[in-house]
Amino acid sequence: MSLRFGIAVFPGTWSDRDCAHAVELSGAVAVPLWHADRDLKGCDVVILPGGFAYGDYLRTGAIARFAPLMEAVQEHARAGGPVLGICNGFQILCEAGMLPGALLRNASLQFRCQPCWLRVERASSPFLGTLQPGQLLQVPVSHGEGRFYADEETMARLNAEGRVAFRYTDSSGQATAAANPNGSLESVAGILNERGNVLGMMPHPERACELLLGSDHGLQLFPAVLQQLAPRSG
Amino acid sequence: MTLAPASSPVPSAAELRELALTESEYQAASDQLGRVPNRLELGMLGALWSEHCSYKTSKALLRQLPSSGPRVVQGPGENAGVVDLGGDLLCCFKIESHNHPSAVEPVQGAATGVGGILRDRFAMGARPVALLDGIRFGDADDLRQRQRFARVVEGIGWYGNCVGVPTVGGETYFDAAYQHNCLVNAMCVGLARREQLVRAQAAGPGNPLLLVGADTGRDGIHGATFASVQLDEAAEGRRPAVQVGNPFLEKCLLEACLELVGDPDLVGLQDCGAAGLTSSCAEMAQRGGVGLEIAVDQVSRREAQMTPYEVMLSESQERMVLVVRRGMEGRFQAAFRRWGLHSDVIGRVIEEPIFRITDASEVVASLPLQVLVSGFPERHPEASPPDVSAILAADPLLRTPPWSAAEAWLRLLASPNCADTKWVWRQYDHQVGDDTVSGPGGDAAVLRLRGRSDALALTVDSAHRSAPLDPRRATAIAVAEAVRNLACVGAEPLGITNCLNFGDPDRPEIMWQLGEAVAGLADAARAMGIPVVSGNVSLYNQFEGEGIPPTPTLGVVGLLPDLELRLGAGFRREGDLIGLVGPPGAGPDAVELGGSEYQRLAHGVLEGRVPELDLEQEMRSAAAIRAAIEQRLLNSAHDCSLGGLAVTLAESALLGGLGAQISPPLGPTGERPPGWSVAALFGESQGRYLVSFSPAALEEITRLFSDHGTPFQNLGQVGGSVIVVEGLAEINLAEAKAVWEGAIPERQERPWSAGA
Numbered sequence: 010m011s012l013r014f015g016i017a018v019f020p021g022t023w024s025d026r027d028c029a030h031a032v033e034l035s036g037a038v039a040v041p042l043w044h045a046d047r048d049l050k051g052c053d054v055v056i057l058p059g060g061f062a063y064g065d066y067l068r069t070g071a072i073a074r075f076a077p078l079m080e081a082v083q084e085h086a087r088a089g090g091p092v093l094g095i096c097n098g099f100q101i102l103c104e105a106g107m108l109p110g111a112l113l114r115n116a117s118l119q120f121r122c123q124p125c126w127l128r129v130e131r132a133s134s135p136f137l138g139t140l141q142p143g144q145l146l147q148v149p150v151s152h153g154e155g156r157f158y159a160d161e162e163t164m165a166r167l168n169a170e171g172r173v174a175f176r177y178t179d180s181s182g183q184a185t186a187a188a189n190p191n192g193s194l195e196s197v198a199g200i201l202n203e204r205g206n207v208l209g210m211m212p213h214p215e216r217a218c219e220l221l222l223g224s225d226h227g228l229q230l231f232p233a234v235l236q237q238l239a240p241r242s243g
Numbered sequence: 244m245t246l247a248p249a250s251s252p253v254p255s256a257a258e259l260r261e262l263a264l265t266e267s268e269y270q271a272a273s274d275q276l277g278r279v280p281n282r283l284e285l286g287m288l289g290a291l292w293s294e295h296c297s298y299k300t301s302k303a304l305l306r307q308l309p310s311s312g313p314r315v316v317q318g319p320g321e322n323a324g325v326v327d328l329g330g331d332l333l334c335c336f337k338i339e340s341h342n343h344p345s346a347v348e349p350v351q352g353a354a355t356g357v358g359g360i361l362r363d364r365f366a367m368g369a370r371p372v373a374l375l376d377g378i379r380f381g382d383a384d385d386l387r388q389r390q391r392f393a394r395v396v397e398g399i400g401w402y403g404n405c406v407g408v409p410t411v412g413g414e415t416y417f418d419a420a421y422q423h424n425c426l427v428n429a430m431c432v433g434l435a436r437r438e439q440l441v442r443a444q445a446a447g448p449g450n451p452l453l454l455v456g457a458d459t460g461r462d463g464i465h466g467a468t469f470a471s472v473q474l475d476e477a478a479e480g481r482r483p484a485v486q487v488g489n490p491f492l493e494k495c496l497l498e499a500c501l502e503l504v505g506d507p508d509l510v511g512l513q514d515c516g517a518a519g520l521t522s523s524c525a526e527m528a529q530r531g532g533v534g535l536e537i538a539v540d541q542v543s544r545r546e547a548q549m550t551p552y553e554v555m556l557s558e559s560q561e562r563m564v565l566v567v568r569r570g571m572e573g574r575f576q577a578a579f580r581r582w583g584l585h586s587d588v589i590g591r592v593i594e595e596p597i598f599r600i601t602d603a604s605e606v607v608a609s610l611p612l613q614v615l616v617s618g619f620p621e622r623h624p625e626a627s628p629p630d631v632s633a634i635l636a637a638d639p640l641l642r643t644p645p646w647s648a649a650e651a652w653l654r655l656l657a658s659p660n661c662a663d664t665k666w667v668w669r670q671y672d673h674q675v676g677d678d679t680v681s682g683p684g685g686d687a688a689v690l691r692l693r694g695r696s697d698a699l700a701l702t703v704d705s706a707h708r709s710a711p712l713d714p715r716r717a718t719a720i721a722v723a724e725a726v727r728n729l730a731c732v733g734a735e736p737l738g739i740t741n742c743l744n745f746g747d748p749d750r751p752e753i754m755w756q757l758g759e760a761v762a763g764l765a766d767a768a769r770a771m772g773i774p775v776v777s778g779n780v781s782l783y784n785q786f787e788g789e790g791i792p793p794t795p796t797l798g799v800v801g802l803l804p805d806l807e808l809r810l811g812a813g814f815r816r817e818g819d820l821i822g823l824v825g826p827p828g829a830g831p832d833a834v835e836l837g838g839s840e841y842q843r844l845a846h847g848v849l850e851g852r853v854p855e856l857d858l859e860q861e862m863r864s865a866a867a868i869r870a871a872i873e874q875r876l877l878n879s880a881h882d883c884s885l886g887g888l889a890v891t892l893a894e895s896a897l898l899g900g901l902g903a904q905i906s907p908p909l910g911p912t913g914e915r916p917p918g919w920s921v922a923a924l925f926g927e928s929q930g931r932y933l934v935s936f937s938p939a940a941l942e943e944i945t946r947l948f949s950d951h952g953t954p955f956q957n958l959g960q961v962g963g964s965v966i967v968v969e970g971l972a973e974i975n976l977a978e979a980k981a982v983w984e985g986a987i988p989e990r991q992e993r994p995w996s997a998g999a
């Protein structure tokens with residue numbers, strides 16, 4: 010039986026179709042999950058995709074965290090189920106308290122859509138299991154509010170616990186200011202929760218699943234989950 | 244039912260001006276109605292008879308445009324042109340202006356321009372898959388222009404990024420002639436299955452009319468009429484005529500409408516654009532040959548005490564009207580509710596072809612649709628050409644070049660019109676949808692079509708700078724350039740959409756420009772066999788008596804037979820040969836510096852002959868380029884346009900990160916007049932492509948171009964760290980990169996407080 014990836018659809022979500030495409034390319038089944046339902050429809054993995062959920066009114070992700078679906082997502086995560094938040098999904102995870110820190114307006118004060126290099130910092134997560142620390146992935150970003158921020162204590166803890174999943178680097182793996190598209194603290198591009206089953210990242214791996222579109226490095230996030238969960242789902 | 248008495252029997256001249264109606268139009272309306280229209284009716288007539296809605300000035304001219312062809316499913320007149328891509332898939336596209344609103348309120352003006360063109364697409368049942376834009380501003384160094392530019396880009400990006408439709412291409416141009424009238428033209432391309440195509444018509448008397456989306460407010464009242472008069476110092480005070488966008492609501496409307504497409508109980512769907520409910524409903528009824536009755540008191544409002552006049556003429560954004568089968572309204576309303584959208588049943592279809600408005604059961608307006616939609620008298624303002632013979636006869640080479648050739652080359656690369664536009668498009672999500680194979684920055688954008696081997700190619704191009712001297716040829720040049728841009732990626736043109744941006748047509752020279760430009764578009768489209776399937780006219784781009792240069796902007800959609808064959812503009816391999824395809828230009832008999840970007844930068848003038856254009860040769864050359872691409876003979880192809888051969892060469896070098904060395908092309912033999920070198924480098928002779936290819940392919944390529952009756956010469960080779968035109972100029976690749984990439988960001992990052 011194929012693994013089922015639930016893809017959340019909030020009003021204003023727009024990378025749901027792209028995520029479904031990526032999931033299908035990696036051989037799994039994509040299941041849309043409507044924001045007003047509390048039902049994960051038996052999904053093994055949940056993706057909170059990019060977009061502007063509920064118009065991102067108040068703050069990015071601030072309203073989406075109250076969606077009925079998010080109760081089921083929280084429960085799923087508490088039970089150790091994998092959750093991947095991409096872009097707006099990462100913002101929602103932070104607002105929901107499932108990940109620490111916040112995502113602020115880009116330092117440039119402009120929206121940025123561009124290719125980025127990500128350095129894998131940690132591999133102990135269902136999403137990163139087949140990746141090696143230090144490995145570089147080319148994955149684009151597309152956001153106006155992706156500048157990761159956390160207070161000193163939280164950042165120190167994230168580092169000490171090895172919960173920074175990716176940093177923005179140049180093509181040689183150096184985390185330079187020029188390679189940081191949004192001014193993120195310590196070039197953070199993605200972080201994990203304590204258990205490692207919830208990953209939030211601003212870059213869009215679903216846009217990097219085919220060489221035709223510039224890179225297929227993003228596809229590596231999906232087989233990792235498949236491998237990890239395959240025995241469980243039989 | 245009786246009609247409420249007219250509030251004022253005869254409106255004053257000032258009142259008529261406010262409604263953009265002339266006294267003779269008022270008289271025509273009264274004659275057709277057999278009575279005096281009341282204030283509300285007058286407002287509705289003013290909106291629908293405005294140039295923006297009626298094309299009363301341009302209609303006669305636009306009839307010349309060829310609009311049919313084997314692939315054309317829908318020509319001009321509906322929400323967009325539609326061409327058949329084969330295999331049951333249709334491509335719908337249109338370009339529209341939002342110039343006046345963007346001049347007054349750049350962020351919202353540009354954003355709502357994008358919002359409107361998006362709604363046009365999904366109103367037809369098509370999913371919008373790509374946005375492009377053509378934007379023009381005044382002097383790029385001027386503080387106010389820099390702000391306006393930044394804010395227009397912000398507005399376009401904000402709306403498209405939020406809705407999740409990629410902005411994949413466009414054109415940016417600066418010239419002091421657009422100082423008071425910026426141009427913001429937005430194009431949207433949508434895809435639909437043939438059976439999903441929805442018509443924007445009302446039918447079936449008794450069927451209910453629904454209004455869904457935003458509540459109706461006082462924003463944008465007189466937007467259509469505002470767009471049909473000149474801007475003046477008081478334009479700032481018209482800010483209430485600019486609408487405010489809500490892309491979140493739009494995204495919900497888009498998804499909800501696309502879910503309903505194909506529903507047998509959906510009779511017609513239309514967006515509320517210019518002139519709001521009045522225009523959308525009247526046009527739906529007129530197309531369906533029925534009438535409509537609207538109860539304004541049933542329209543949900545944003546503000547209290549709105550009058551029927553305000554409700555009917557509001558241009559509040561993110562609203563759609565639909566006609567559904569009687570008894571099914573509840574089901575549709577529930578479908579909208581699922582997306583958090585409010586809808587009202589605001590009226591019904593009636594048999595009589597009348598547009599009737601009631602307020603608390605009292606009839607407040609009643610106009611025959613024939614009068615309202617097509618009763619406007621067509622206008623045929625006098626057209627007469629300005630005397631430009633002396634300007635055309637001037638020899639541009641008599642002016643002393645202010646710079647060395649190398650310095651001029653770098654200055655051109657630093658001109659925001661030639662420079663790298665990444666500063667613009669990195670603010671646009673150009674990837675969402677996962678179909679953008681080649682995004683902004685190339686000759687044409689390429690989008691894959693799911694499950695097919697062919698692909699869409701899209702480009703936006705405007706008339707050559709010499710348009711004020713010869714609008715006919717300058718517009719034909721835009722068509723040829725678009726065809727070249729498509730050919731460079733390997734695509735064949737399928738259809739054109741056009742946005743005609745002009746000054747005040749009541750001035751004879753402007754009416755002449757409009758007529759000539761339409762004739763040029765018709766000439767080229769007919770000669771090259773491309774139907775013009777949709778369009779929009781933006782007149783009165785004028786400030787204190789000064790009109791903009793004639794600026795027809797074209798959006799052209801092409802089909803690439805095999806996605807795998809797509810080509811880029813950048814050099815790919817060290818050691819490749821560089822060839823010039825097409826007439827060499829700039830020879831002693833064809834020194835074409837007139838209207839060039841060089842002339843603009845170096846001398847700040849427009850003079851000399853307009854570049855020659857040979858449409859038959861253009862056809863042969865484009866076919867040859869496509870054939871060479873199909874036979875995998877080329878490694879790059881780039882259209883030779885703004886900035887001439889030197890800038891084209893530098894762009895291919897910069898895009899590929901490789902230097903290049905060429906000799907100047909050989910022209911017809913003879914004397915080289917003084918200044919020849921400048922024309923050889925920077926002259927904008929038409930019909931040329933710069934290509935690169937493996938040395939092993941030289942013989943085959945030479946034969947291919949010869950077989951296609953297309954001039955071709957091998958000019959040089961890719962490689963090294965300099966870009967050289969032997970004997971004329973040399974620039975350093977790294978230095979060129981710095982000025983080309985830096986030109987726009989450097990200007991935009993200057994502090995706003997520091998002045999010009």
